[in-house]
Every structure is written in structure tokens, then in C-alpha cells.
Amino acid sequence: MTSPSHSYNHLFDPTSRGHKHAKRHYYKTTKNRAEDFNTDWTPFRVAEKKYKAHFPPPDLSDVLDLALLDPSRSAEIERGGWKGRTDTVNIKEISLQNVPTTKKSRAFTVANIHGLVILPSFVSDESQRNLIRWSLLNHARHPNETNLDTHYILPSSGLWSTYLHSPETTIQPRASLPSTISTSSDSSSPRHLISNTPASPATFSLLRGAPRPPPMPSVHAQPLSAKQLLPRLRWANIGWSYHWGTKQYDFASEVQPIGEPFRNVCTEVVRSICWYDVFGRAGAGPLDDWGEGNANWQAWNETYEPDAGIVNFYQTKDTLMGHVDHSELCATSPLVSISLGNAAIFLIGGLTRDVTPIPILLRSGDVVVMSGPTCRRAYHGVPRILEETLPLYLEEDVDADRGMWAPYARYMRTTRINVNMRQVFPKGFDPCLVHT
Ligand SMILES: O=C(O)CCC(=O)C(=O)O
Ligand SMILES: [Fe+2]
Numbered sequence: 001m002t003s004p005s006h007s008y009n010h011l012f013d014p015t016s017r018g019h020k021h022a023k024r025h026y027y028k029t030t031k032n033r034a035e036d037f038n039t040d041w042t043p044f045r046v047a048e049k050k051y052k053a054h055f056p057p058p059d060l061s062d063v064l065d066l067a068l069l070d071p072s073r074s075a076e077i078e079r080g081g082w083k084g085r086t087d088t089v090n091i092k093e094i095s096l097q098n099v100p101t102t103k104k105s106r107a108f109t110v111a112n113i114h115g116l117v118i119l120p121s122f123v124s125d126e127s128q129r130n131l132i133r134w135s136l137l138n139h140a141r142h143p144n145e146t147n148l149d150t151h152y153i154l155p156s157s158g159l160w161s162t163y164l165h166s167p168e169t170t171i172q173p174r175a176s177l178p179s180t181i182s183t184s185s186d187s188s189s190p191r192h193l194i195s196n197t198p199a200s201p202a203t204f205s206l207l208r209g210a211p212r213p214p215p216m217p218s219v220h221a222q223p224l225s226a227k228q229l230l231p232r233l234r235w236a237n238i239g240w241s242y243h244w245g246t247k248q249y250d251f252a253s254e255v256q257p258i259g260e261p262f263r264n265v266c267t268e269v270v271r272s273i274c275w276y277d278v279f280g281r282a283g284a285g286p287l288d289d290w291g292e293g294n295a296n297w298q299a300w301n302e303t304y305e306p307d308a309g310i311v312n313f314y315q316t317k318d319t320l321m322g323h324v325d326h327s328e329l330c331a332t333s334p335l336v337s338i339s340l341g342n343a344a345i346f347l348i349g350g351l352t353r354d355v356t357p358i359p360i361l362l363r364s365g366d367v368v369v370m371s372g373p374t375c376r377r378a379y380h381g382v383p384r385i386l387e388e389t390l391p392l393y394l395e396e397d398v399d400a401d402r403g404m405w406a407p408y409a410r411y412m413r414t415t416r417i418n419v420n421m422r423q424v425f426p427k428g429f430d431p432c433l434v435h436t
Helices: 008-012 017-030 043-052 071-080 125-139 159-165 201-209 226-232 260-272 275-280 296-303 406-412
Strands: 091-094 107-110 116-119 235-239 308-315 320-323 335-341 343-348 358-362 367-370 380-386 415-422
Touching: 043 320, 043 343, 043 380, 091 275, 125 159, 125 235, 125 260, 125 308, 125 335, 125 406, 125 415, 159 226, 260 296, 260 335, 260 367, 260 415, 275 296, 308 380, 343 415, 406 415
Parallel strands: none
Antiparallel strands: 091 107, 107 116, 116 367, 235 308, 308 415, 320 380, 335 367, 335 415, 343 358, 343 380
């Protein structure tokens, strides 16, 4: 039996030991900071700072928390003590089609962020466990690139499998001759978010020909055991290989097959959304800003096909800075984002950081879809993973799997996984037909 997860509620009680400890830690670490608030910060930065703060814990009364609409999730919500509200923004429920009646799925759009669809607990408990297993065992390994490959010679069987079978196995760094190798520009954790030119069908041939120098391995990387290296796993590529140095896809390298479990959830989501409810009816506004990516949303139920993306592995102290994902040639087709494990605060705003973002509490099994010209190019980020919010069905002592789930449960106790799937090429665009 594992010990029950401690609620984060203690931080909200000023008489508790946890609160006093966090307060002492806060004063110790902030003692020398000149100014806590900078008037130059954009509204997006202000929100990031707010939710990042560990003491005092952020007030979540502005955070949209759709799990509160589902009574069957109350135990999950109470566990961590983190709770938002359902009335922070105007939401509208939209229809889902072809979803088995056994599924309790619902879908919501959010006023002001046209093209954003939230599907709370779309992924069943069992399917969440499968996606977590797949992410660690089958996905985060060769031939898919991970953040660790630049710096470490990872075992061909994968880091997770090595950790399961012999956690003390030493993994050697790549750079063993410090004198000949300069210090890395580090594509390792945390993710580097550099600005780049948005991709489009018009810029494709230019992008395809651009040099993609391989990242340099760090000379500071030390040999580590599989067990020590595992918490440093931050991302693994899906499909088209992503070149972090230029923040563009590397179209010259081989595209890897997309894991069926990821693909199936994403296509199920896109095919079940009634896109007329999102774009066609209820004051959708002008559709002339859809650009070359094409406004073919009427056909997404049949044509949507993910071909790239990333699996993010967050430890509870990790964050993902505000950014726009604009390396995909198709600037409008749905990006499907699946949350697994601990909950997080997700911020989504507008086309610049000057738009005040909407904070949304994403819990395990929730799916977010970003689509259309406004939402697909909106700044978004993850300023906070909410500690101790792992749902009970992902704990080891509810193991229907005779011990097989236990190592996953232990890893997930401090982890959030996000599967972030995109479609790089617009429907009908054939990269082989473009001449350089
Ligand atoms: O973790 C998330 O929910 C979002 C991740 C994201 O924005 C990305 O991978 O580009
Ligand atoms: Fe993103």
C-alpha cells in the first residue's frame, strides 16, 4: 500500500506546519530580490508569475475548472485541494457526434478564444493508463528523439525499459573529450523557446533547405544511472523530427510513424466535435483570415490527420513559458493536447502577450483542441503543475495489473505528461511536389 497522497490544503491553513515551512522558505529565497512586481511585464507574464508562485499559494478563483461540472470527479478534485470555478468566462456546451454512450464526454467552447474546444475527461481511466505506458515504454526511445539524446548515449531499448529492469545501469554522456567540444547551446531541459518565422506553404521550400546544425552535447553532463536520468526526461518528438535550434521541423530527416494509441485518441476527438458549433453557427465572424492553410474545417471530421508533435514530461517544478506553435505549415488545423497525471494551470491568450490570458485547470484525461486562425496562433503556456493531484486510479494501490502498474504510478506521482499532436501539412499539400 502507498501512503495516501497528502492534500495540498495545508498550505492554505496558516496554523499548519506546512504553511509555516513554506512561508520560511519563501522569505529565505526572496530576501534579496529587488522588486517582486515589474510594471513592464506583459499581461501574459503577470499571469505566469501569479500561477508560478509557491508561497503564498495562488488564488484559483479566476481559473476555469470544468471538472467541477462532473460529480464523479469530486474525489479527484478534493484530493489535491486545488479548485477553480466554472463561471470565470463564458463557456458554451457544443455537440459531440459518434461518441459511445458509455462515455461521459462533453465539449465546451470559450468566448473570446475562437477555435478553442475543451473536452473534460474525454480519455477514460484505462485509456489514460495505456497512454502513460505507451509514452514511457514505446514512445520516449529511439528512433524518436528526446531531449536527453543530445547529451547522453541512451540504451537502444529505451530509458524507461532500462529503468524498469536495471535502474542502477550507468548511462554515459556523449561528450567525453571536453577539450575538443565547445559548450552546448543546450537543446535539453527546459525547452528553448526562441522566436522564428512562422511556417506556411509559401515559405516551405526555403525552410526545407535551411541548415539544421546538430546541437552540441554538453561537456558538463556526468554519467548517471537510469534512475537518476529519468526525472530529466522533458520531451520526445512525434512524427516529423523537430529541430530545436531553429525551432522548425527538419524535413530532410525521416518522419517516424505515429503511435496508434496517440493517433486514435486525437482522431476520435476531432471526428467527434461538431465543427459547425465551433465555427459555423453562432456568430463565427469573418472567415477571411484563414490564410493559405485553408478554411476546410467542414471536412475535418474526415480529413484530419496528425503527423507531428511532442510528448512533454513535466516534473512538478517545471513550467512551459508562453509561446506560439507556428512551425506547422497548416496554421489552422486542430492541435490536440491530452493531459495525463498531475493537473496543471494552462494559460491561453491572444496573438500577442499583451492579451490577458484565460487560466484553465487541466486535469488527467482532459483534452484541449486549439484550432482555427485565432486560437492556433494564440500565446499559451503552462506556468504551474499542481502538486499532489494524481487521480486515485493512477496510484499503485488501485492496481488491477498485478504490480505492473506500480513503477508507472511511482513516476507519475511527481509528473504530468502532455501529448501535443499537430498537423504540419494542410490537406492536399504534398511536400514531395515542392521544388527547391
Ligand atoms: O502541456 C501543455 O498543456 C501544453 C504544451 C504545449 O503548449 C506545447 O507542447 O507546445
Ligand atoms: Fe504549445
